[in-house]
Amino acid sequence: QSALTQPASVSGSPGQSITISCTGTSSDVGGYNYVSWYQQHPGKAPKLMIYDVSNRPSGVSNRFSGSKSGNTASLTISGLQAEDEADYYCSSYTSNSRGVFGGGTKLTVL
Amino acid sequence: EVQLVESGGGLVQRGGSLRLSCAASGFTFSSYAMSWVRQAPGKGLEWVSSISGNADSTYYADSVKGRFTISRDDSKNTLFLQMNSLRAEDTAVYYCAKVRSYYYGSGLDYWGQGTLVTVSS
Numbered sequence: 001q002s003a004l005t006q007p008a009s010v011s012g013s014p015g016q017s018i019t020i021s022c023t024g025t026s027s028d029v030g031g032y033n034y035v036s037w038y039q040q041h042p043g044k045a046p047k048l049m050i051y052d053v054s055n056r057p058s059g060v061s062n063r064f065s066g067s068k069s070g071n072t073a074s075l076t077i078s079g080l081q082a083e084d085e086a087d088y089y090c091s092s093y094t095s096n097s098r099g100v101f102g103g104g105t106k107l108t109v110l
Numbered sequence: 111e112v113q114l115v116e117s118g119g120g121l122v123q124r125g126g127s128l129r130l131s132c133a134a135s136g137f138t139f140s141s142y143a144m145s146w147v148r149q150a151p152g153k154g155l156e157w158v159s160s161i162s163g164n165a166d167s168t169y170y171a172d173s174v175k176g177r178f179t180i181s182r183d184d185s186k187n188t189l190f191l192q193m194n195s196l197r198a199e200d201t202a203v204y205y206c207a208k209v210r211s212y213y214y215g216s217g218l219d220y221w222g223q224g225t226l227v228t229v230s231s
Binding site: 001003032034036038040045046047048050051052057087089091093096097098099100101102103104 | 145147154155156157160167169170171172205210214215216217218219220221222223224
């Protein structure tokens with residue numbers, strides 16, 4: 001199972017919005033509504049930010065939103081804040097009942 | 111409060127074995143699938159294995175299939191990962207994570223702090 005494709009890095013200024021893409025295939029992202037997004041700060045465990053494409057867990061800011069079109073999922077962060085600077089990973093369920101992660105995107109808040 | 115606490119990591123020689131454990135609390139353990147995810151030093155996340163609630167289904171990444179075995183003891187709220195024939199490329203922090211559903215599919219909503227496995231050559 002090949003990793004999902006994410007940009008290596010994105011950046012934005014405080015208050016701006018950014019979008020991180022996650023491209024897979026019809027056997028993973030495109031075939032199921034089981035895309036999730038994780039935030040990871042250095043030295044910390046990942047934190048679930050979005051599940052099932054567009055759902056936010058309790059406690060996650062509504063500045064985070066998710067969507068999907070075809071084989072590409074997206075995470076949008078609006079009103080960027082300094083604390084949003086972290087690595088972000090997408091993940092999807094796959095046709096052979098396994099999981100797959102993207103390579104990760106480093107978000108820099110300028 | 112949900113808590114996941116991994117243990118069992120350490121330094122092992124190539125070809126050796128280790129058994130990781132993950133003690134869970136704060137939720138009905140048997141009702142949820144569980145997963146192991148690893149992260150090599152300076153690298154991204156890699157899904158390793160998942161087990162359904164009550165252990166009726168298990169799945170593995172190709173990179174570990176035939177060498178790693180996931181299991182669970184619902185009476186002790188504990189998840190395990192038996193790792194055999196370890197290779198240098200298995201060196202990573204191993205995270206235990208709770209799945210949002212009975213079968214693997216939806217997101218991993220709680221994660222442990224991770225345990226480091228180092229395989230020396």
